[in-house]
Amino acid sequence: MEKETYYISVGSRGISKIKTGTPFELEIEATEDEIRALRGIFDEMYNADVMGFLRAHVPFWEYHNDRENDIIDRDLMNVYQMLYDLGKTETKQHIESMGILTNLDGENHSTM
Template identity: 50%
Template sequence: MQESKKTYYIDIASGEITQSPTASTWDFKIEANDEEITQLREEFDYNYNMDVQNFLRAHIPFDEYHNDKENHAQDGSLIRTYEMIYQLGDNEAKKHIESMGILPKQ
């Protein structure tokens, strides 16, 4: 039996996922089941942890961004986050993400 989907509102900057459209500002509206929300939350948590590590490492002057595997990992996670939002999002979310040009061409 497939889980029913619920409407969620996503704020990329804060990593917030809420079911209330008025609780805070939001960027994207999606329809997702519990498993999909758990996956999205894990991507946000990963990005947050990588942000902290990258902030600390940013104070090491000889680590260049383009040679930094942690930054590449975070970039990959951010793309996975946008891919999930694209797949689960409403038409407005899809159009916005398409306009950003960040997802790989398929």
């Protein structure tokens, strides 16, 4: 499959082929299958957000025992790893500068 340029906004979970179509933070080169996989992770994050919203209205449920937050954290790491792998040079540099793919022992887990 042929790779195309996509513009990604992690905060709004946006994916666009049009550079001026929506505000974006990162630029990647991806196939349609890779974009489907990224959209699938964004969808999982949305569903976990909805469940977290519902959970937030249960006063005795402790925040630190929240499976939905764990799902969002895991998915966010997966998104950034995927964007790093598919990213153009500027995208890779930006994600590296964020330090989000560095684990607690200080080792960088990016694949560049």
